[in-house]
Amino acid sequence: MLEVRNLHARVEGKEILRGIDLIVKAGEVHAIMGPNGSGKSTLAQVLAGRDTYEVTDGEVLYKGEDLLEMAPELRAVEGVFLGFQYPVEIPGLNSLYFLRAAVNAARAHRGEEELDAVDFMALAKERMKAVEMGEDLLRRPVNAGFSGGEKKRAEIFQMTMLEPTLAILDETDSGLDIDALKVVSHGINLFRGPDRAIILVTHYQRLLNYVVPDVVHVIHNGRLVKSGGKELARELEDTGYSWVEDAAGKGTDDTMGQRTGYAADREGGA
Amino acid sequence: MTEASAEQQGYLEDFEKLAARASRNGGAWVGDLRRRAMDRFRSLGFPTTRDEEWKYTSLEGLRRARLRTIDTVTGGARRHDPFDSGDWERYELMFPWTGEGKTGPGVREGRGRGSDAGNANVAEKGSNRVAAGARDGDVFIGRLADAVELRLPWVEAHLGRHADYDGHALRALNTAFVEDGAAVRLGRGVDLDRPVHMVFLADAGQESNRIVHPRTLVVVGAGSRLTLVEAYAGSGGAVGCTNAVTEIVLEDDAELDHYRLVREGGGTFHLGSVQVHQSRNSRYRSHSVITGGAMTRVELNALLDGEGADCLLQGLYVAGGSQHVDSRTAIEHAKPHGTSSELYKGVLNDRARAVFNGKIVVRKEAQKTDARQSNRNLMLSRDAEIDSKPQLEILADDVRCAHGTTIGQLEEDEMFYLRSRGLDAAVARKLLVHGFASEILDGVAIEPLRDGLTNRVLSELRA
Numbered sequence: 001m002l003e004v005r006n007l008h009a010r011v012e013g014k015e016i017l018r019g020i021d022l023i024v025k026a027g028e029v030h031a032i033m034g035p036n037g038s039g040k041s042t043l044a045q046v047l048a049g050r051d052t053y054e055v056t057d058g059e060v061l062y063k064g065e066d067l068l069e070m071a072p073e074l075r076a077v078e079g080v081f082l083g084f085q086y087p088v089e090i091p092g093l094n095s096l097y098f099l100r101a102a103v104n105a106a107r108a109h110r111g112e113e114e115l116d117a118v119d120f121m122a123l124a125k126e127r128m129k130a131v132e133m134g135e136d137l138l139r140r141p142v143n144a145g146f147s148g149g150e151k152k153r154a155e156i157f158q159m160t161m162l163e164p165t166l167a168i169l170d171e172t173d174s175g176l177d178i179d180a181l182k183v184v185s186h187g188i189n190l191f192r193g194p195d196r197a198i199i200l201v202t203h204y205q206r207l208l209n210y211v212v213p214d215v216v217h218v219i220h221n222g223r224l225v226k227s228g229g230k231e232l233a234r235e236l237e238d239t240g241y242s243w244v245e246d247a248a249g250k251g252t253d254d255t256m257g258q259r260t261g262y263a264a265d266r267e268g269g270a
Numbered sequence: 271m272t273e274a275s276a277e278q279q280g281y282l283e284d285f286e287k288l289a290a291r292a293s294r295n296g297g298a299w300v301g302d303l304r305r306r307a308m309d310r311f312r313s314l315g316f317p318t319t320r321d322e323e324w325k326y327t328s329l330e331g332l333r334r335a336r337l338r339t340i341d342t343v344t345g346g347a348r349r350h351d352p353f354d355s356g357d358w359e360r361y362e363l364m365f366p367w368t369g370e371g372k373t374g375p376g377v378r379e380g381r382g383r384g385s386d387a388g389n390a391n392v393a394e395k396g397s398n399r400v401a402a403g404a405r406d407g408d409v410f411i412g413r414l415a416d417a418v419e420l421r422l423p424w425v426e427a428h429l430g431r432h433a434d435y436d437g438h439a440l441r442a443l444n445t446a447f448v449e450d451g452a453a454v455r456l457g458r459g460v461d462l463d464r465p466v467h468m469v470f471l472a473d474a475g476q477e478s479n480r481i482v483h484p485r486t487l488v489v490v491g492a493g494s495r496l497t498l499v500e501a502y503a504g505s506g507g508a509v510g511c512t513n514a515v516t517e518i519v520l521e522d523d524a525e526l527d528h529y530r531l532v533r534e535g536g537g538t539f540h541l542g543s544v545q546v547h548q549s550r551n552s553r554y555r556s557h558s559v560i561t562g563g564a565m566t567r568v569e570l571n572a573l574l575d576g577e578g579a580d581c582l583l584q585g586l587y588v589a590g591g592s593q594h595v596d597s598r599t600a601i602e603h604a605k606p607h608g609t610s611s612e613l614y615k616g617v618l619n620d621r622a623r624a625v626f627n628g629k630i631v632v633r634k635e636a637q638k639t640d641a642r643q644s645n646r647n648l649m650l651s652r653d654a655e656i657d658s659k660p661q662l663e664i665l666a667d668d669v670r671c672a673h674g675t676t677i678g679q680l681e682e683d684e685m686f687y688l689r690s691r692g693l694d695a696a697v698a699r700k701l702l703v704h705g706f707a708s709e710i711l712d713g714v715a716i717e718p719l720r721d722g723l724t725n726r727v728l729s730e731l732r733a
Contacts, residue, residue, distance in 0.1 A: 048690050052682070076692035088687040092705030101701070102691040109692070141705070158691065 001026045001197045002047075002067075002166060007058035008222075009046050016042040018222035019058070024166070027194040031208055031233060032201045034219035035241045040201045041085055043219070044170040047199075048082035049075050062166065076102075077109035081164035083155040085171040085201075090142040095154075098142050099124070103161055127160045131187040148175035156187040167191065168199045173207035185210030205237035220244050274312050277333045281311070284339040285446055292449055296418035296425075300448070303430045307445035314439040326625040326657045327567055327596040332539050335509050337481035339447055350471050352503030352533045355722035360499070361411050363452050363468040365484060408457035411466055414485055417453040424455055424489050432517045432573075433545040440541050444483045444515040451485035451514075456494040456524075465497035465527075465716060470512065471504065472538065478508040486516040490524040490552075497527040499719065502542070504535035504563075511539040518544065520552035522576065528556045529714065530570075533726060534563030542568040550576030550605075557713055558585040558614075559723055560595055561730045567596035567625075574601070574608040574636075585614035586710040588730050589622035589654075596625040601643075603636035603666075612643040615710050617703055618654035619731055629661040630671060637666050643673040648706045650680070650699075650731070700728060 004022040008015065016039045024030050034040045046053050047060065049072030060067040067075060090098075104114040115123065128135060131153045143151050152172055159167055169188070173181055188211045192198065200211060208216070208230065216232040217224045218241075225244055226232065236244075274282050285308050293301055316333050317324040350364065410417060417425045435442035452468045470484045490496050502512055512534065520526055534540045540563045546554050560566050572581045587595045601610045616624050626645045647656045660673040680702050688698035707727055714720035 050686055071694075072686060072689040073692050073694045073698075076690055082690050084687065084690075088681075088683045090684050090687070090702070090705055092708040093701050098688070098691075098701065101693055101697065102688075105692040105694075105697075162691065 001063060002199075003061040004047075005059050005061075007043075007046070007060060008056045009042060009053045010056055011042070011053050015056070016053070016222055017046065020219075020222070020224060022217065022224060024197045024199060026165075026197055028215065029192065029198045029200065029211065029213045031213040031216045032199060032219050032224070033203070033205070033216060033233060033236055034244075035203070038219045039222040040219050041170055042222075044082060044085075044168045044199070044201050047075075047168055048072060048080060073105070076162075076164075077106045079165035081159050081162055081167045083152075083159060083167065083169035083172050085174065087143045087146075087151040087155055089144045089146070091144045093142045095138045095140060095142050096121075096124070099138075099158060099161060102158070106162055124161065128157055130160060130190055131157050132183050133157050149177065149180040152176055152184055153180070153187075156184050156191075160187060160191055165195060166197050166199070168201065170201045171203060172200070173202055173204060181207065182210060205233045208233045218244050275315060277316065277336065278312060280336055280338055281443065281446075282308070288339075288447060288449065295415070297421055299426055300418055300429075304446050304448060307430075307435055307442045307448075310435055311439055311442040311446055314437070314442060317439055323598075326623075327565070327594065329539075331509075331565070332511060335479055335511075337479050337509075337511055340480050340482050350469055350503065351722075352469060352471070352501050353531065353719060353722035353726055355716070355719040358716055358718045359464040360467040361462075361464060363411065363413075363466065364471070365451070365469065366471045408460055408491075409462070410453060410455045412453055413450055414448075414453040414487060415450040417455075417487070422455075425453065425487065428489055428517060428519050429485075429487050430517075432519065432547045433515050433543060438543070440513055441515055441543050444485060444513050444543070447483040448485045449483075451487075452500075453487045454496070454498065455487075455489040455491070456496055457491045458493060458521075460491065460494040462494075462496050465499055467499045468501065470500075470502045470514065472502070472510060472512050472534065478510065478537075481511040481513060484512065484514045486514070488516070488526070489519045490521065490526050492521040492549075493523045494521075495525040497529075497716075499529040499531065499716070501529075501531040501533070502540060503533045504538050507536040509537045509564075510535070511541065514540075514542045516542070516544045518546040518554070520546065520548045520554055520579075522550045523552060524549070525553045526555070527715065528554065529716075529719070530556065530558045530568070531723070532558075532560045532563065532566055532568065534566065536562070536564060538563045538565075540566040540568070542566075544568070544570045546570070546572040546581075548572060548574045548576060548579040548581065551578040551580075552576065553580045553582075555582040556584065557710070558583070558587075558597070559710070559727070560585075560587040560597070561589075561726055563593065563595075565594040565596075567598065569598040569600075571600040572602070572610070573604060574610065575604045577605045578607045579605070580608070581610040583610070583612040583614070584710050584713050585612075586707055586727070587614070587616045587624060588618075588707070588727050589616075589624060590619035590731055591622065592620070593622045594624075595622070596627075598625075598627045598629075600629040600631065601641065602631040602633070603639040603641065603669075604633050606635065606637045606639070608636060609640045610642070613710070614645045615707065616645075616647040616656060617650065617707060617727075617731060618647065618656060619650040621651070621653045621655075623655045624657070626656070626658045626675075627661065628659070628673070629663070630673070631663045632666045632669050632671065634665040637668045639666060639669040639671070641669070641671045645675045646706075647675075647677045648680070648703065649677060650703070703731060704728060 002024040004020050007017050007020040009017040032040050100120045133153045218226040316329050319328050435445050532540050589595045628643045630641045632639045645658050658675045685698050711724050
């Protein structure tokens with residue numbers, strides 16, 4: 001479904017991705033784990049088409065097509081979904097109206113009839129239940145005044161409404177308490193299927209207790225430095241990222257600082 | 271008397287014609303009022319950009335155009351709904367400043383689509399309406415000319431008494447030509463059962479170089495409530511001018527929702543001036559929406575002249591191409607415990623230019639005043655310009671006053687978020703512009719009107 005080859009990207013002259021190679025097949029769940037600043041969010045944004053990042057080398061094929069040539073909206077209607085680490089608040093834009101427009105854009109692209117307000121509402125109500133999201137959130141402007149947990153649930157809810165084939169979930173677990181994490185994980189698990197693929201971008205292993213990945217990759221300094229099965233995530237949980245840095249031979253002061261930050265985060269988040 | 275300049279000559283001739291024709295209508299005071307105002311206009315002349323108040327807005331084009339005044343309200347009572355707002359119950363006053371004939375507008379009880387002249391639900395009702403529950407004579411909704419001719423005492427008591435023209439050439443000009451327009455008066459304790467919708471239609475399609483001076487007088491008696499929609503519309507690109515003055519009087523505990531909507535044709539200058547006089551505990555809520563026109567300037571002045579008066583000003587101006595739009599508000603707190611809240615938002619595209627000037631005056635005796643003002647601008651083009659200027663004159667010491675201005679572009683983050691959900695850039699932009707404008711448009715309580723305005727705003731921006 002997705003083939004990333006030697007992907008390089010930079011922002012403001014600074015190279016962030018330095019040769020990513022990744023193959024994701026339909027039905028698979030991949031986890032990409034790494035410390036802050038390793039490039040994992042950049043990878044997610046580049047795949048979704050954010051133009052603040054400049055792709056300098058490499059290619060990305062999605063269902064055999066050149067993904068990098070597509071505008072963000074085309075990627076979306078072709079089935080690529082990005083769950084944002086920081087979902088954007090848009091005061092004044094009604095959630096219902098927005099989401100119906102998005103769902104119907106994808107339907108129109110597939111040559112399907114648009115959903116009218118009644119059918120859309122029925123579907124939305126059903127899908128909201130799965131993530132235990134209150135209906136009142138839909139009547140409010142997009143993400144406006146939502147708590148951190150509400151925003152993440154809303155992202156997963158949007159995903160289940162848009163029914164993408166490739167979902168890239170960027171730190172969907174961050175900022176969630178354990179109950180919310182279970183709810184969000186449940187939503188993701190319901191979404192899993194043989195025709196779909198999911199890329200979980202995360203700092204922590206704990207999401208992977210609930211959404212068990214097929215493949216785990218470790219990203220460091222803009223490269224995937226190690227890949228393995230789900231047990232690799234457990235290993236990271238026990239040892240932190242320091243061994244990765246040692247193995248990569250690039251344990252600079254900079255990354256050491258980030259590692260300290262990671263350890264502190266972990267205690268706060270547990 | 272100063273010598274009239276060449277650019278004033280046409281106005282003087284037109285004035286003498288009016289004075290001769292209208293001399294016997296409505297008592298000597300009207301004629302006196304006109305003449306005093308004309309004398310004032312002669313000595314003031316048109317403002318120039320050397321006047322501080324007109325620094326950013328030039329009337330050079332208007333001076334050069336040598337416009338002639340259209341005699342009076344003419345044409346049939348053709349119905350028109352400039353915002354295509356569909357179905358809502360209202361009392362209608364139509365002022366089509368176009369064509370020939372002298373039939374003038376009547377009041378209609380309307381329900382139905384505005385442009386449908388043959389609508390069976392519309393009945394001609396004459397000019398004096400009595401709302402359900404009100405005593406006879408408590409309610410007048412009709413032509414100002416009729417109110418003047420009937421010598422209704424509240425007309426003489428208020429017309430020209432609030433909209434001071436002493437230092438204001440355009441108000442003076444309007445007052446000099448005061449003849450017709452709308453008059454609405456509610457007596458004590460009247461809660462009118464539906465909004466009054468007045469439409470001033472300057473259809474310059476056939477007649478170029480015309481100026482009209484619509485005048486509106488609204489008196490809301492003690493404890494009465496009114497919703498007023500005052501719409502100015504035009505079509506076609508011919509040069510013309512609407513020079514409108516609206517005087518509003520709110521007696522004690524009176525309440526008014528005032529929608530002032532401008533949608534002029536492409537060649538039109540719209541110069542509007544609203545003067546509100548508020549008595550004790552009265553509530554005035556203004557919703558101003560400006561689209562279209564070559565150059566629009568709307569001044570809104572509220573005098574909070576009674577304790578506990580409340581004033582809400584909400585405005586939205588939308589401009590593209592080479593349009594120029596100037597919003598000028600002044601809220602004067604003259605008595606204690608008054609509150610005012612103002613939010614004006616602008617959306618500017620292409621080479622459009624906007625001016626916002628918001629003045630708040632708190633007089634020395636107006637203690638415990640709470641006044642807030644905000645102006646926010648969304649720039650859709652690098653070539654658009656805004657001059658935004660808050661002006662505070664606080665003479666009392668125990669007050670709360672806050673103001674702020676923002677000027678920004680569409681947020682890159684927001685655009686990407688919407689596009690990542692499958693909405694193309696044009697749709698995403700439209701939704702974001704709508705989101706920005708909705709803070710004002712959502713304040714429009716008449717739902718079909720809100721929808722009509724929203725469509726108008728979005729199409730104006732080609733967003």
